[in-house]
Amino acid sequence: MNGTDRKFLAYLDELHIITILLPLSYHGGVSSSFYLVNESEKCPLDIIAKSEIGGHHKYICRFSGDYFFEKQYWVVDEKEGKTDLQIGAVIRTESFDEKFYYEGNDLGVTLFADETLFKLWAPTAIQVKLKMTPPESSFSEIIKLKRGDRGIWSVMVARNLELYHYSFLVLINQEWREAVDPYVKAVTVNGELGVVVKPDSPPRPRPNLPPLENPVDAVIYETHIRDFSIHPHSGIKNKGLYLGAGELHTKGKDDEPTGLSYVKDLGITHLEFLPFHDYAGVDEMTSNKDYNWGYNPLHFNAPEGSYSTNPSDPYTRIKELKELINRVHESGLRVIMDVxxxxxxxxxxxxxxxxxxxxxxxxxxxxxxxxxxxxxxxxASERKMVRKFIIDSIRYWMEEYHIDGFRFDLMGILDVETMREVRKTCDSMEEGILVLGEGWNLNTPLPTEQKATIANQAKIPQIAQFNDKFRDAIKGSTFNILDKGYALGNEHYLDAALEVITGSIGFKKRNLRLFNEPTQSVNYVECHDNHTLWDKLQSCLPHVDDTIRAQFHRLATGMVLLSQGIPFLHSGQEFFRTKQGEGNSYCAPDKINQLDWERKSQFIDNVNYIKGLIEIRQAIPCFRMRTSDEIRSNIRSLPSSSPILACTYQMVHDEVILIINPSTREQGYTLPKGDWSILVDKNQAGIYSKGVLHGGDVKIQPISLNVLLKK
Structure with a gap:
């Protein structure tokens, strides 16, 4: 029976509730009785409610006894009119979740020496078939799967089917559908079919990296695999590919490092890649014609093919991604996967x-x-088998690819319990795994208290969140390009700036607390989204020259690196990355998105300044305190007049002062008594002294970040 044959409609909306819609054109939409029928039984339905809606009479009916999802049911009315009972809202009930939750870890394909096992969770299917095709062949074989407990369909094929292409055929609501395995780990070009592959055997050992003692010890550098290497003067051979992002000892026109060797030298700890799971938007066979950030997920457990040297070979993308990750690890860095x-x-x-x-x-x-x-x-992450899929996927990327951290896109869509399980899974497998996400409160039908948002940070304390208060207080509103933040000279943000550089823990004003601990705050002023900071400065400050813009840019980036929490840099931020004014470059061409390695040469002084700030952060622990108690005990706000922001940091043997002047004018300031070594001023940054200031009245340079260490 197809849709055009149905005289009326019937849906299973709860385990014992059926909704029936009779068109008014069908006997006036009136029936006094209905029956639930399958091959062997006929059960009367109790009508418990009736209403008129949209040209139909709507009947809510109850039935007794068990409903067997593996059987086809029909609803018959008093006039012997008949329709198939379709699966309706029952699948979104807690009772459905309880009935069909499957704990096993063997969904998808398991390849043995002489056998291949296929398992699919499809509890509402009446039939499931496997369609498999040998490589380099157009002949497909169809095999029926057998239904088991918890809605699991499976078949063991008595052959090793390595490299076979496969899909599932499922019969639901009287309709056959062909689908790729949700758990697929390898795919054909553009993700059209699954491919049977074997995991590493034996599994590769995890890399021997120095321990990450605390999240605030990280310095994250976000990039896109294609952007990272595609520039014509990147010095990278495999441009735009996994292998290119992992090339070492590459040099630009200035004969200085580019690519992975460059970021290693910069001092960052974590390389965060935009999505590299299989996504839509780029034809993998002509990848140079298209560009996409990767936020169009197709298959969550298979690598994207457009970054591969041979998208037609399912193993190539797997091997080359693993080689990239291995090269990053060999460089002493960690990999964060944007999921x-x-x-x-x-x-x-x-x-x-x-x-x-x-x-x-x-x-x-x-x-x-x-x-x-x-x-x-x-x-719907709150549903048990959706949550399970996410957890299984995280576990797979850690086991098979040795991922060191996960950045959750639009994490506020997901639920708190799922994110707790993510954190628990990561901790059970490896120490020091970073989990961070965008905790924006989005309009999704999940109770507010269940959303993994910044407002619920106390419920997911071991997960870091992008701090939009930091972003907007320091650079100005992301969504109003003309708005200037504290680092761009707007002293109205002075109080907010003090709060965010001290970890957004409510340092002076408890009502401004965003997080309970600094480990929860990802501090940033630029990422792949929206305008780069340089492009915002072009709009905010149209009548100043680039030298002044560069000073504001340096100050904002410096505040990211010396604030309590986890610093996050967008690739190229250290050499004033521009996207030519494009505020949403998700599918813009390479000339907009590429990392311009010639700007690195052009602005090498700023690169070295940022490198010096990273060195200071890693050498002086007062800029990465672990707890809010430690911050409150050891940081003091020093007396100063707006727009100056000044703090002192007490350490066991030393004292450090941070002074910020975001204005374009020199400002007077009275230093506490003593001799103060200059580690950072507006021109230089590093762990070695640039000179000495003596306590008393001093002049603070315009648009400057200053770090002083008491001798």
Whole structure:
């Protein structure tokens, strides 16, 4: 029976509740009785409510006894009219979750020496078949799967099917659908089919990296695999590819390091890559024609093919991604993976929706897919098998690829319990794994108290969040390009600046507290989203020359690096990265998005300044205190007149003063008694003294960051 044959509609909305819609054009939409029928039984339905809605009479009916999802049911009315019972809102009930939650760790494909096991969670399917095709062949074989407990369908094929292409055929609501395995780990070009592959055997040992004792010891550097190497003068051979991002000892036109060797020398600890799971938006066979950031998820456990030297070979992308990660580890750095579990590219086309329609996504009060993400769908992470998928995926990337951290895109869409489980899973596998995310409060139908947002930071204390208060207080509003923050000379942000550089813990004003601990705050003024800081400065300060803009830029970046919390840099920020004024470059060409290594040469003085600040942060622990108690005990705000911001940091053997002057005028200041070594001024930064200031009246240079160490 197809949709055009149905005289009326019937949906299973709870385990014992059926909703029936009779069009007014069908016997006036009136029936006094209904029956639930399968091959062997006929059960009367109790009508418990009736209403008129949209040209239909709506009947809510209850039935007794068990419902067997593996069987096909029909609803018959008093006139012997008949329709198939479709799976409705029942899949979004807690009772459905309890009934079908599967704890096993073997979903997807398991390849043995002489056998291949396929398992799929599809509790609402009436039939499931496996479609498999040998490599280099167009002949497909169809095999039926057997249904087991918890809605698991499986088949053991008595052959080693390595490199076979495969998909599942599922029959739901009288309709056959073909879908890629949600747990697929390798895919054909553009993710059209799954591919059977074997994991590393034996598994590669995890890298022997120095311990990350605390999240605030990290310095994160965000980049995009293509941007990182694609510039014509990057000196990198494999431009735009996994292998290129992992090349060592590359040099630019100035014969100085570029790429991975450059960022290692810069002093960062973590390289964060924009998404490299399989995504839409780039044709993998002609990848130079397209560009995309990667926030269009297709397959969450398979690497993207456009960064591979051979997208047609499923193993190549896997091996080359592993080689990139290995090279980063060999350089003493860690890899953070940007993960996009909050939505899929197109809901209707996703394996989730095809295999268990309606389960994996949130729906609003009208029964329509919600859209807090702004892309047409929100992942329902609060459901047990959705949460399980996310946890299984995190575990897989850690086990198979040795990922060292995860950056959750639009984390506020996800629920608190899922993020707690993510944190717990990471901790059970490896120490020092960073978990951070965008805790924005988005309009998704999840109770406010369950959202993994900044407002609920106390419920997920071991997860760091991007600090938009820091961003906007220091550089000015991201969404008003003309708004200037404290570091751009706006002294109205002075109090806010003090709060955010001390970890956003409510240092002086408890009502301004954003986080309980500094380890929760990711401090930034620029990332891949929105205008670069340089481009914002071009708009904010249209009548000043680039020398002044560079000083404001240096000050804002310096405040990121010397604030309590976790510093986050956008690649190229240290050499005034520009996207030519483009504020949303997610699919812009390389000339907009590329990391311009010639700017690194042009602005090498600023690069060295930022390198010096990173060196100071790592050498002097007062800039990375572990707890809010430590901050409150050891930092004091010094007397100063606006716009000057001054703090003293007490350490066991030393005392440090931080003085910031964001104005374009020299400012007078009275230093405490003593001799103060200059580690940072507006021109130089590093752990070695640049001179000495003596206590008393001094002049603070305009647009300057100053760090003084008591001798």
């Amino acid at each position: 996009v579990y909050n939505h899929v590219f197109i809901r209707e086309d996703s394996p989730f929706e095809k295999i268990v329609p309606g389960y994996y996504f949130r729906h609003n009060e009208l029964g329509l897919p919600s859209n807090g993400t702004g892309v047409g769908n929100d992942i």
